[in-house]
Amino acid sequence: MKIRCDCGGIIVDQTDYLPYKGHLISDQDWFDFLDAIDRAIEKSGPTEKDKERAAMGIRRMAGHLTKLIYQCTSCGLLYFTNDEEELETFQKSEPFEGRSILASAHGGNWKQPLIGSWDDSRKYSFKGYLWCKGLEEGEGNFDSWERLEEKYYDMLLDLKKRNLLRSAHLKKNNEIVHQWSDES
Ligand SMILES: [Zn+2]
Structure with missing residues (x-):
């Protein structure tokens, strides 16, 4: 070549x-x-x-x-x-748009982890976070445990249904509240 x-x-x-x-x-x-x-x-x-x-x-x-x-x-x-x-x-002038050359060979079918965490002792403006691909800026920050929990289970069901999830866990004050793995 x-x-x-x-x-x-x-x-x-x-x-x-x-x-x-x-x-x-x-x-x-x-x-x-x-x-x-x-x-x-x-x-x-x-x-x-x-x-x-x-x-x-x-x-x-x-x-x-x-x-x-x-x-x-x-x-x-x-x-x-x-x-x-x-x-x-890769010296492109176009926007990144989530299609980095360093991204997974599986492209859009890559199975992602879902992580939710709430901590009452957090001193930042948000005590709750959700890490997940595809969330808009600010969508992963939570000031209410109930809203974080609801969003976590919504995302969990949706990603599982679409076969896009490898693992998930939700923590509240360092205790695991929910856990799931593709291999289990
Ligand atoms: Zn050259």
């Missing part, structure tokens, strides 16, 4: 071990990847075949989660592969 950079330089990808090429995994996917490696080591089974299957599974997962990054050796501009396996540069 050859890529022509905006500067006129040519980025060549025809061999391995290129010093101007990288493999990138989003932080949204990184811990799933580490967990999968743990499982492959600890739970793959006793036989050679089991181990081979587990190793292949990790390689497949790495291939799926990884984006390629190239740097033009003439001007230093970075290119990455997008969802359509095309190359884009």
Whole structure:
């Protein structure tokens, strides 16, 4: 593969071990990847075949989660592969709009955590917070426990229904009030 950079330089990808090429995994996917490696080591089974299957599974997962990054050796501009396996540069003037090149390989189907927390001892203007992708600015702040609780369970049901949730917990004054995990 050859890529022509905006500067006129040519980025060549025809061999391995290129010093101007990288493999990138989003932080949204990184811990799933580490967990999968743990499982492959600890739970793959006793036989050679089991181990081979587990190793292949990790390689497949790495291939799926990884984006390629190239740097033009003439001007230093970075290119990455997008969802359509095309190359884009990320020096964009358009707004971010939640589509960072560093985002999950699962795109909009990424399963997110939902975290709600209320603490009476908080000295900030809000004692309650809800962390969740897609909330507008200010929507995650609560001055009433009841409203936080209601919003938490609303989001929980909605995200579970749409298969977009990996885990959830709601805490009140450091006590777990509710907990849910995709694996349980
Ligand atoms: Zn260039």
